[in-house]
Amino acid sequence: MLPISLSITIDRADTRTLPVQLADRIRAAIDNGELRPQSRLPSTRALSADLGVARAVVEKAYEQLVAEGWIDARRGSGNYIRLVPHAVRSAASSPSTDAASATPPRISLRPGIPWTPLRASEAWRRAWRDVGGSPPPGDYPDSAGTLELRTHVADLLRRARGLHTDAASVVITTGSIHGLDLALGALAKPNTTEHVLALENPGYRSAAALAKHRGWSIHDIPVDRDGLVVEHLDSSPQQTAAVYVTPSHQYPTGGFMPIGRRRALADWARRSGSMIIEDDYDSEFRYGAAPLPTVAELSPDRTVYLGTVSKTLGAGIRLGWMVAPQSIVDRITSTRRETGDHPSVPLQQAMTSMLRDGEWDRAVRTARRLYRARDRVVTAALSKFGELSGVGAGLHTVLVLEAGAAQNVATVCAASGVDLPTLEHSTRSSTARGGIVVGYGSIGDDEFDYAISVLVDALEAELLN
């Protein structure tokens, strides 16, 4: 993070000492909002050279501001402006014109939101220029998605995921959660009131919420460092219609399901007559070994595979895909036709253009470089505090902690403007493991440096003192 520049002059005629003058100026600038919380101050060496004063003057001023709680001295990182609630103002002051009344920015380490450039890339503009070059589609489109996009997606899955499929088995969705919704609709047996969905616990909250809204019963399955514990699938008193899993990077605990367990899962589905819903939400991001082959490749007739652009291009785009056995694809597309649920054609055209021109691959490579570097920083900063899970993949890492400690750390970070979830947030029934989830996808470099230093301080205070 680059330090901010300070426009401060020292008045030699002032009767106050130089450190007092300097501290007064910086304090006032923080208090009136000129200097933003979480910014890094110049080093003592740089500021003393700028002002033409001895380094000890700046050191003394900074020490005073640390003691008063205006700034934080972070070992090896520098001096940062703290989030200070503003003093209650008199009725005479106008809040609308007062810079100090602006809400200080919060930094979110929420997992799952990807980094996006501040300005539209040339590739993104070109894709939409292509779309703008065709007239608006007048009629309702193919409810499975355009043949062109389905063909490109099948090709992508073959080369990137080793999943051998074709356009006829692909359905375009508005994202993974829509894919799950379509799958639940197709898998609910007619004339049966009770459908059971096995779900990872901890697991993806939206998947559980959706299943409940659709009237499914949820059977919680524990996860360990290898992901969903397959032996527990047989513990349901009722027939389980389907199991929803995130085998390539368990969400949120980060486990990678090894090949032996994938085979056991495929075996269980065959024996029990159940379906596997495989959510492959972030497999584009691997920083060491390539991801394991999909469960869908091991068991194509028993798996509904879900993919999304939410972790690559952006969660607001609302585009994804599903690969399923033909009977399920037919059921889904006919329901979509009947209910008028058609994917947007312009969005599909834009995605087709990005895949066709190699821009999707380029965007993924750029993001992968950034996340790889952040994954390393997070690992280096946090490994001394305990077991890390999910390292080397995706957009988040988990530090396993006792649940109470995890909550304390999250509370201390929140007081410094850094929000991060605990594992408890994604846990439906009590599990032995707690922890904090460190999502590093969406924030800028400055915020990332600051958030990690706040987190390290909070962990030191909680665990090492």
Ligand SMILES: Cc1ncc(COP(=O)(O)O)c(C=O)c1O
């Ligand atoms: C496990 C998991 N699957 C899928 C998604 C993305 O879903 P969608 O494609 O509906 O945006 C997320 C987003 O946070 C997720 O955590």
